[in-house]
Amino acid sequence: MAPHDLKRGQVIDGFRLEGALDPGGMANFWRVTGTKAGAPTAPAEFPMVMKVPLLRRGEDPITIVGFEVEQMILARLSGPHAPRFVAAGDFEQPYIVMEFISGRSLKGLLDKTPLPPDDIARIGAKVAFALHDIHRQHVIHLDLKPSNILLRDGGEAVLIDFGLSRHDQLPDLIAEEFEGAVGTGPYIAPEQVLGDRSDPRSDIFSLGVILYFLATGERPLGEPQREAEWRRRLWRDPQPPRWWNKKIPFWLQEIILRCLEIDPAERYASAAQLAFDLRHPAEVSLTQRAERRTRDGVGTVAMRWLRARKTLPRRCNSVAGQLSGAPIIMAAVDLSPQAEPLADALAVAVGRLLATEPDARVTCVNVLKMARLALDPLEDAHGRNPHLQRLIELKHWARRLAVAQDRVTYHVFEATDTAGAIVEYARNIQIDHIVIGARGSSTLRRYLGSVSAQVVAEAPCTVTVVRLSHQGNRPEAVLPTT
Amino acid sequence: MRTALFADIHANREALEACLSHAKNNRIDRYVFLGDYVGYGADPVFAIETVMNYVERGAIALLGNHDAAALEPDPRMNDVAFAAMEWTRRRLGPAHLAFVKGLPLTYEEGGRLYVHANTYAPGGWEYVTGLYAASRCMMATSAQAIFCGHTHVPMLFHMSLTGKVASFEPVDRVDIPLMARRRWLAVIGSVGQPRDHNPAASYAILDAAHGILTYIRVPYDVAAAARKIRDAGLPVALSYRLAEGH
Numbered sequence: 242m243a244p245h246d247l248k249r250g251q252v253i254d255g256f257r258l259e260g261a262l263d264p265g266g267m268a269n270f271w272r273v274t275g276t277k278a279g280a281p282t283a284p285a286e287f288p289m290v291m292k293v294p295l296l297r298r299g300e301d302p303i304t305i306v307g308f309e310v311e312q313m314i315l316a317r318l319s320g321p322h323a324p325r326f327v328a329a330g331d332f333e334q335p336y337i338v339m340e341f342i343s344g345r346s347l348k349g350l351l352d353k354t355p356l357p358p359d360d361i362a363r364i365g366a367k368v369a370f371a372l373h374d375i376h377r378q379h380v381i382h383l384d385l386k387p388s389n390i391l392l393r394d395g396g397e398a399v400l401i402d403f404g405l406s407r408h409d410q411l412p413d414l415i416a417e418e419f420e421g422a423v424g425t426g427p428y429i430a431p432e433q434v435l436g437d438r439s440d441p442r443s444d445i446f447s448l449g450v451i452l453y454f455l456a457t458g459e460r461p462l463g464e465p466q467r468e469a470e471w472r473r474r475l476w477r478d479p480q481p482p483r484w485w486n487k488k489i490p491f492w493l494q495e496i497i498l499r500c501l502e503i504d505p506a507e508r509y510a511s512a513a514q515l516a517f518d519l520r521h522p523a524e525v526s527l528t529q530r531a532e533r534r535t536r537d538g539v540g541t542v543a544m545r546w547l548r549a550r551k552t553l554p555r556r557c558n559s560v561a562g563q564l565s566g567a568p569i570i571m572a573a574v575d576l577s578p579q580a581e582p583l584a585d586a587l588a589v590a591v592g593r594l595l596a597t598e599p600d601a602r603v604t605c606v607n608v609l610k611m612a613r614l615a616l617d618p619l620e621d622a623h624g625r626n627p628h629l630q631r632l633i634e635l636k637h638w639a640r641r642l643a644v645a646q647d648r649v650t651y652h653v654f655e656a657t658d659t660a661g662a663i664v665e666y667a668r669n670i671q672i673d674h675i676v677i678g679a680r681g682s683s684t685l686r687r688y689l690g691s692v693s694a695q696v697v698a699e700a701p702c703t704v705t706v707v708r709l710s711h712q713g714n715r716p717e718a719v720l721p722t723t
Numbered sequence: 724m725r726t727a728l729f730a731d732i733h734a735n736r737e738a739l740e741a742c743l744s745h746a747k748n749n750r751i752d753r754y755v756f757l758g759d760y761v762g763y764g765a766d767p768v769f770a771i772e773t774v775m776n777y778v779e780r781g782a783i784a785l786l787g788n789h790d791a792a793a794l795e796p797d798p799r800m801n802d803v804a805f806a807a808m809e810w811t812r813r814r815l816g817p818a819h820l821a822f823v824k825g826l827p828l829t830y831e832e833g834g835r836l837y838v839h840a841n842t843y844a845p846g847g848w849e850y851v852t853g854l855y856a857a858s859r860c861m862m863a864t865s866a867q868a869i870f871c872g873h874t875h876v877p878m879l880f881h882m883s884l885t886g887k888v889a890s891f892e893p894v895d896r897v898d899i900p901l902m903a904r905r906r907w908l909a910v911i912g913s914v915g916q917p918r919d920h921n922p923a924a925s926y927a928i929l930d931a932a933h934g935i936l937t938y939i940r941v942p943y944d945v946a947a948a949a950r951k952i953r954d955a956g957l958p959v960a961l962s963y964r965l966a967e968g969h
Contacts, residue, residue, distance in 0.1 A: 302885050305904065309883075313900050331903035410894040412881060414905075417889035 247293065252276055254330055256291060256338055267304045267404070269293045273338060288341040289327055296335060306418045307404030312337055313411060314403045318378055321397050322371035342399050347387035347451065354458035355486055358493050361455045362519045364392070365496075368448055369516035371398040373671060376441045376512060379560050381407045383438060385447035386428045387454075407438045409560045426465045431503050434471045441560050442505040445512055449500025456493060457485040461501060475503065476545035481533040491531035492522045498530040503545065510567030510600035513671045517569060517602070517650075520670065526647035567600035568673035573663050573696070574607050575678055576634045582709055583678040588641050590707045591676050595644050603642065604650045606666060607635050608659040628653055660695035668701045675704045725750055726929045728911045730757035730839070730872025732774075733789065734764030734811065735915025735965075736951075738924035739773060741943035742914050749928060757872040757911060758787025758826075758839030762804060763961050764915050765951035767793075767811045771819045778822075786826035787839040787873070788848040793823055799848075803958045810957055833931070836866035840873040850874050857908050858888045868907040870929070876919045877912030877927075877938050881905050893938035901934045909936055915948075916961075922968035 247269070251258045255276050262270040271291045294308040315326040315337065325340040347364070350356065356364075368390055375382060382389070384405040391399045405423055407413050415423055415438065422434045430446035437443075453461040461479030465471055482489045482497050496518050502508045509515040518525050572591045574584055595601055609631055631653040639649055656662035667675055679693040697704045727746040732739050746754070754777050761767040778784050792800060792808045793815055800808065828845040830837045840848045841856065843863035850873055851857055857880035860869055879891045883905055893899060901907050912925025919925075923940040930937075949962035 302883070305884055309902050309904060312902060316900065317898075335904075410897040411899060412879065412889065412891040414881075414883070414889075417881075418883055418885065418887055 247271065253291070253334055253336065254328065256289070256328075258291070262290065265292075265402075267295055267307065269295065272341060287325065288343065289338050290324075290341040292337045292339065294335055302418060303404075303423070306414050308335055308337075310406060310414050311403045313414075314380055314406050314408050315339060317408060317411075318375060318380060318403075320374050320378075321393070321399070322374040323400055323403070342391045342393060342401070344391045344393045344399070347390040347392070350455060351387055354455055355489075356455045358456070358490050358522075361452060361493065362522060364398075364455070365448065365452050366516045366519035367392065367396065367398040368451070369445075369512045369519060370671070371400050372441075372444050372448065372512035373516065373564075375400060376444070376560055376564055379409045381409075381438070381441050381560055382444050382447075383407055383423075383433065384425055384428070385444050385451070386425050387451055390451075407560075409439065413438060421468055422471060424471075426471060427460045427462060429471060429474075430505070431475045432505055434468075434475065439560070440505050441512070441563050442508045442510070445500050445508050445515060446502075446505075448512075448515070449497055449508075452493075452497045452500065453479065453482055456482045456489050456497065459485055472549070475549035476542050478503065478536045478542075480536050481530075483533075484535060490522070491527055492518075492525040494533070495525055495527050495531040498533065511564050511569075513569055513673075514567060514602055517604075517670055521650060524650040528647070566598055568598060568602075569671065570594055570601055570603045571663070571667055571672045571675045572603055572605045572639075573675060573677040574605055574635060574638055575680070576607055576631060576638065580678065580680060583680060583707065584638055586709055587676060587678045587707050588638065590705060592642055594674065594676065594705075595642060595648075602648045602650075603639075603644065604652060604670075604672070605635050605639050606652050606654065606663060607631050608662050609653055609655045610659055611655050611657050628655065660692045660699070663692075663696050664699045664701070673702050675700055675702060676707060677704065678707045681708065724752045724931050726753050726755055726931065727751045728755050728757060728837075728870055728909075728927045728929060729914050730911040730926075731759040731787070731875055731913035731915060732756070732764075732770050733759055733913065733915035734761050734767040734770045735924075735948050736764070736766035736769045737944045737948040738915045738941075739770060741941045742924050742926045742939075743773075745939065745941045746926070746928070751928070754782035755830075755837055755870070756782060756784040757837060757870065758785045759789045759872065760784075760787070761793055761808075761811050761815070762789030763807050763952075763957075764948065765955040765957060767814055768816075768819065770915075771815070771822065775819075775822050783830050783837065784826055785830060785837060785839050786823070786828050790823045790826065791846075794820060803960055806958055807961060810955070831864075831866060834867040835929075835931070836864050836869045838869065838871050840871060842866075842869055842871075848873070851878075851880070851908065851910055852876075854880070854888045854890060857890065858882065860908050861888070861906050867903065868901055868909065870909050870911060870927075872911050872913065874910055874918075875913035875916055876910065877925050878910040879936070879938075880908040880910070882907075895940045896937060898935045898937050901936055903934065907936075912938070912940075916965065917968045918964075920968045922966055 247258060249258055249260060256273040257276050259272040259274055273289050273291045294304050296304055312329040324342055327338040330336045382400055389402045391401060393399055405415055422436060424433050428447040428450045430443035432440055433443050450461055462474050479501060482494045500508055609627060632651055635651050654662045677693045677696055679691060693706050756774050760770045760774050774784050793812055838845050841851050842860045851860055852874055861882050877893050879893050880888060882888045911927045914924045914926055917925050922945050923942045925940055928937045945965050949965045952962040953959055
């Protein structure tokens with residue numbers, strides 16, 4: 242049965258075709274509902290869509306292999322950032338049934354460019370979050386483009402079309418079938434052009450292309466159709482976004498150009514770190530990228546061209562390996578005078594983590610505890626702004642970490658519930674590891690409950706609790722407690 | 724139906740017990756033994772009687788080259804393997820030999836073919852170590868999926884509709900979907916003498932209904948198995964290689 246023979250009302254393996262949706266380039270899409278009879282799995286509770294690949298005789302094998310890859314990978318993904326997999330059919334009628342995502346594709350935004358920077362940061366952070374979530378599950382998308390990104394009505398980004406994707410613990414059917422680069426001209430990352438399909442930072446490059454387009458209305462690398470033209474991005478950097486539009490803030494240019502770095506090692510080490518910057522524009526540490534007025538000169542480009550001629554595909558160990566080497570660490574610092582030795586010990590513990598993970602970032606957090614009912618004054622008894630004062634102290638504490646400024650950020654929160662604020666922040670920005678001090682045990686503390694104990698109980702990630710050792714007051718961290 | 728696949732037990736009692744006990748906790752409906760129950764290790768009687776026991780209860784067992792060599796010496800074997808077979812033959816009784824004599828070289832069901840070494844000459848014992856041998860195997864049968872052992876190195880070969888063959892090193896305990904549009908050749912690693920530099924015993928679970936294959940590594944008491952080999956007076960190299968997984 243050929244795909245174009247499908248009719249409304251027809252039932253395939255227990256799924257009734259309710260109506261055709263807009264076809265994609267390589268597949269037709271049908272809204273389907275579950276029937277009891279003949280269904281291989283129980284019909285899902287959510288709206289479903291059936292993707293039917295267009296497998297014609299003599300068709301490019303990419304359609305067939307892409308269908309196999311998507312079937313394999315979608316079934317392994319979970320969470321809100323990919324459509325939920327329901328079922329797949331094979332020989333007689335190939336199809337994949339998955340969750341129907343009610344929302345709009347990012348493609349619709351392309352007519353509205355340039356978008357305001359805040360909107361770009363908001364949308365970009367959602368997409369970066371979605372990317373991080375699939376990277377954590379060992380999958381690299383490798384064909385990220387506006388038409389493959391949907392925004393749910395609730396606001397979350399959903400990535401679709403995993404036909405060119407790679408799961409680092411499953412056979413890479415695409416690499417085995419095709420020798421050249423596989424991807425979409427405007428979005429494909431330089432290392433992908435060289436045939437490297439193992440680096441999650443390739444998706445960060447593609448997201449950089451999208452952010453660039455949203456900010457300027459222009460494609461940073463044009464729209465090359467032929468694979469031979471794709472290689473140009475191995476040496477030619479794009480015009481900086483502010484070359485097109487001076488209203489683009491420096492922080493946004495910094496973020497976009499960092500995503501578009503030719504060498505993956507110069508990009509964000511993880512999508513979570515990119516999301517972090519997009520959500521904290523004021524914290525973005527600006528480098529020469531932010532101020533760049535034009536692209537690199539002939540000399541630099543010629544050097545890169547010479548080098549690119551000899552470049553061979555690199556190998557990155559694994560997706561999970563890349564991510565675990567690029568954690569976001571939260572140092573929850575108690576700045577009260579009596580906790581000073583403990584703050585010293587905390588710095589020792591954080592320093593050790595940073596030393597072992599060169600791509601790690603650290604966010605230093607202090608919570609300014611507010612009285613529950615009273616309106617807190619903007620100034621303390623000495624006429625100082627307590628929030629600003631804490632920020633200064635926090636930065637002072639972090640000086641001894643001896644780490645590049647672009648790897649550290651600082652946050653002072655005002656909250657009635659210290660532990661709750663720490664846990665909520667950790668959840669919102671996908672912190673990988675919290676390091677927090679415990680002030681030891683006193684009768685009062687046992688009675689009131691300690692902040693660190695609550696953080697350990699509720700945190701969505703690994704927690705290291707730092708204590709002063711009992712023998713004397715040496716600032717010695719006691720590791721690990723999780 | 725969930726099938727547990729075991730290959731190249733090679734008289735290693737500790738490894739076999741560890742794998743069977745792992746399988747028992749994983750809802751297994753049936754057992755397939757892909758040959759080479761004896762040779763190298765110090766517990767040939769235990770290994771062969773365990774397999775006989777499972778066969779009585781419906782398991783499938785195939786003939787391996789070391790099992791065949793228990794019946795009749797194989798001059799192509801290297802010195803160490805040959806010496807171990809001489810030692811083994813002295814320990815097997817008539818019932819064990821009769822069981823081995825009755826073992827088939829291949830078994831086929833529902834598009835799946837089980838064999839010890841290869842499909843194109845099952846009794847010739849050639850190894851499937853590369854893409855060429857793998858594609859020969861797939862050409863020699865119409866089965867969609869082939870399961871074999873013999874190399875002691877877990878590996879998954881597959882062929883696309885366009886005839887391209889590729890290999891993949893399976894990752895411990897990751898479910899691999901065996902898609903129906905593709906042909907598969909799964910080399911199950913060795914229970915009793917792994918040679919991929921990982922000393923843990925190797926076996927696999929096939930969920931045929933869902934088309935999912937999962938390779939599994941099981942740690943076991945390597946020191947005990949190695950000590951028995953030395954105590955039995957078998958070539959001492961056979962004990963060292965267990966710890967190295969080589």
